[in-house]
Amino acid sequence: MTQAAAPIPADGLPVTRLAIRGMSCAACSGRVGRVLSARPDVADAQVNLATHRAQVSHDPALTPQALAQIVTDLGYPATVIADRAPPPPDEAPALRRAALTAAALTLPVAVVEMGGHLVPAFHHWLHTLVPMRALWVVQMILTLAVLAGPGRRFFGTGLAALRRGAPEMNSLVALGAGTAFAFSAVVTLAPGLVPAASRQVWFEAAAVIVTLILTGRWLEARAKGQAGAAIRALLALTPDHATALRDGHPVRVAVADLQPGDLVQLAPGERIALDGVLTEGEGHVDESMLTGEPVPVLRAPGDTVTGGTVNGAAALTYRVTATGPDTVLSRIVALVEEAQAARLPVQALVDRVTRIFVPVVMGLAVLAFALWLTFGPDLAHAVVAAVSVLIIACPCAMGLAVPMSIMVGSGRGARLGILFRQGDALQKLAGARVVAFDKTGTLTQGRPRVTQIWTHGIDRDAALRLTAAAEARSEHPLGRAILAKAGGMTLSPAQSVTALPGRGLTAMVEGRSLLIGNAAALQAAGIVPDAALIRHADAASTDGATPVHLAADGRHVATFALADPERPESAAAIAALRNMGLRTQMLSGDLPATAQAMGARLGIDGAQGGLTPDDKLTAIRAMGPGSVFVGDGINDAPALAAADTGIAIGTGTDIAIEAADAVLMAGDPQGVARAIRLSRAVMRNIRQNLFWAFAYNAALIPVAMGALVPFGGPQLSPMLGAGAMALSSVFVVTNALRLRTAA
Incomplete structure (x- = not known):
């Protein structure tokens, strides 16, 4: 027996993103993920039901087009997504048309059948006008139009999945609605094949099932569209055109035509097109889209500006430094998309359940049919029980519970200036x-400043001048603070500058041998600390300042207190x-x-x-x-x-x-608490969704099988099952949308 090749590691491998159509439940996304992950040339595959996308790390020899074909061959058409591609098109309009078409065709069927049950007089009046068999034929034609038209998507995908031995949610709908229609068609066209006591038609059940599920998917798609608003809002922040300087003259050009080095003019109130550095003008810029902070920031020549932020009341000019995927905004969008596509550890539980869920449901439907056929009053009740089980047991809610919360939570984080680089x-x-x-x-603030200078045996300005001259060759923040304090002084060049890691530095300035550093540096050099200067240093440390000592020609002559404001x-x-x-x-x-x-x-x-x-x-x-x-x-x-x-x-x-793992775009440490609150809200939301999804199925599948009937309870109608199933998915998505106001 040939041993399968070991999976390749993910580090350094190309990553392909796929847009996948036709995934409607956790069983669908789980199957795609399992098939991709099982390949030896795939290191990692993450399939997201909420975004209908997959992210695959794979061997370079496996082309993106080949990956897409693998998924397409499973029955889920896939295409390769280019870098920074826009979000997938909104499915809501097409589903709305399908749901309304199905409703228009279903309404006469439901009125004819259900109206007669609710209002006996209507039933008698109708049957005096039209024979019952003729009414059944009309119902059959209208229901067939529903199933073959708007409902065709369930049968095309669901029956294909059945043939592959991988049934999913569409398979349950196709089997349930198809069984109800087929049984009713036999009763209508060949009643002799069915016992007289079981000659009932369920055309309205088949039609209403499809209509309700389409309506649920429409509402679900609308809610998903709202969940993806964060990405669309970020992508919309870049304007299409900007005013570039060409040979010194302003020209309106497409942002896509700008290159690094181009000069761009900004009018007051205009949105900045790309990342750059200000070259002319000074004014405030609203960077709330980047940092979540509402107060505009003052920007002057030499300062950076970010594409997507908004200029204030000043006229500015900047030089483009980054375009395309290299801009800050593009990288933010990439981080949000990666976080939304991530699989949390809790998803593993859902995957294990949904992997066996649909086959178990089909087995329960067969069991319900057999029990009702054996112990029930007639064949019709057995058909109703089997169809109800197939229809009500939808894994959609389970599949959406985790990714929808991640999707909305990550988008909310982006609006708060919190970017989750790692989804988990x-x-x-x-x-x-x-x-x-x-x-x-x-x-x-990360910008220390000199707050005190104490000297012994040297002039204060001389101590500052010598120290600043030596620190001019240093990149340490404390050194830059001393240089800033000496602004305006004429500094002599420093010679023989040597860094002392963790202690300070030595240098020759104006012919004097200098040691600049902490108390440990003085001790290591064998220099006797000045008692008065050390007392000042200890007091400064107690107040939260950092003391820096200066020794000249082997004598401790000055101490600087530097404080970094909180x-x-x-x-x-x-x-x-x-x-x-x-x-x-x-x-x-x-x-x-x-x-x-x-x-x-x-x-x-x-x-x-x-x-x-x-x-x-x-x-x-x-x-x-x-x-x-x-x-x-x-x-x-x-x-x-x-x-x-x-x-x-x-x-x-x-x-x-x-x-x-996460980045606070603003420098505000309060973002840590916001990030933790948002994380807690997301996990609480996921637990609510999972409880609803699992509890719903655990409670209603036995009811659909007829477990309450021996105790005087009702047998669940397939139509009610379809409504409950559709509402379960809508509930999960709507609950996830509450995260848009979290933290």
């Missing part, structure tokens, strides 16, 4: 127990997390005294300072399950990756963002 972050964040923050750039929102962010029952920690590379002072001011449960990236990693691992880390710097990347959920501040480095 939506589930993991709901289980958060402790949230750890980096300090600099996360809880602080973000105005930091205290409120910590308070919000504590009110949610979460513990908070701060993990900082700054001095322990500085970290602890800031932690006390913000109300953080525990603050640790003096940590290296490895120390942060160890601290995160010690937190156990439910850990969340929030950071913005390159040195935060290991901790962001190690935490159960890593959240990057969007104003931070690209490396930090790549290592995170």
